[in-house]
Amino acid sequence: xxxxxxxxxxxxxxxxxxxxxxxxxxxxxxxxxxxxxxxxxxxxxxxxxxxxxxxxxxxxxxxxxxxxxxxxxxxxxxxxxxxxxxxxxxxxxxxxxxxxxxxxxxxxxxxxxxxxxx
Amino acid sequence: xxxxxxxxxxxxxxxxxxxxxxxxxxxxxxxxxxxxxxxxxxxxxxxxxxxxxxxxxxxxxxxxxxxxxxxxxxxxxxxxxxxxxxxxxxxxxxxxxxxxxxxxxxxxxxxxxxxxx
Numbered sequence: 001x002x003x004x005x006x007x008x009x010x011x012x013x014x015x016x017x018x019x020x021x022x023x024x025x026x027x028x029x030x031x032x033x034x035x036x037x038x039x040x041x042x043x044x045x046x047x048x049x050x051x052x053x054x055x056x057x058x059x060x061x062x063x064x065x066x067x068x069x070x071x072x073x074x075x076x077x078x079x080x081x082x083x084x085x086x087x088x089x090x091x092x093x094x095x096x097x098x099x100x101x102x103x104x105x106x107x108x109x110x111x112x113x114x115x116x117x118x
Numbered sequence: 119x120x121x122x123x124x125x126x127x128x129x130x131x132x133x134x135x136x137x138x139x140x141x142x143x144x145x146x147x148x149x150x151x152x153x154x155x156x157x158x159x160x161x162x163x164x165x166x167x168x169x170x171x172x173x174x175x176x177x178x179x180x181x182x183x184x185x186x187x188x189x190x191x192x193x194x195x196x197x198x199x200x201x202x203x204x205x206x207x208x209x210x211x212x213x214x215x216x217x218x219x220x221x222x223x224x225x226x227x228x229x230x231x232x233x234x235x
Contacts, residue, residue: 035224043231044228044229045208105151105176106210108160108162110158110160111160
């Protein structure tokens with residue numbers, strides 16, 4: 001069974017500093033995808049970044065980058081130059097390769113609450 | 119393009135009442151899912167559908183029913199609401215494409231806050 005672990009319930013970062021949110025995963029499937037979502041206080045789930053298990057390079061999207069270490073089964077999110085608007089819950093999620101019905105479902109971690117300090 | 123639309127956004131139910139959370143998408147996605155989010159638990163899969171007429175259970179299906187009569191709609195029914203079903207519910211839809219996994223192909227609704235008293 002798939003499992004996502006986020007070991008940091010809460011994190012603080014100074015505005016304009018970089019922060020790393022940890023995510024480790026466990027799967028027996030060789031083909032999988034890893035996602036990070038942001039959930040602000042308003043509640044919606046905002047997609048941030050995606051990394052495929054066979055992608056050669058670490059994913060980047062603007063100020064977000066994913067530090068993918070396949071051998072360690074980790075997929076940490078790095079936010080550079082933190083902004084006050086980055087204060088939110090952040091979820092790591094995974095789904096396995098398309099191998100039949102239900103394989104487009106996500107397994108989520110419990111989340112990390114990030115607070116950006118002015 | 120409305121994306122994934124959930125209604126209602128907020129609902130208060132009494133124990134034992136039934137209700138339906140509506141979910142509609144206009145992107146012609148085959149895959150639709152319902153998740154619930156509880157404090158400290160992340161999102162957990164309730165039910166999912168891989169196409170019209172096909173549904174299956176996820177991790178926490180007890181107390182919920184679903185049906186998929188059309189590609190666009192995937193309602194979630196609470197048959198007899200219990201306080202343990204107080205949660206935030208998210209509907210999501212996905213495009214299968216050519217079977218390749220791609221980050222942007224999972225779309226979430228804005229969530230439905232349900233309180234059972």
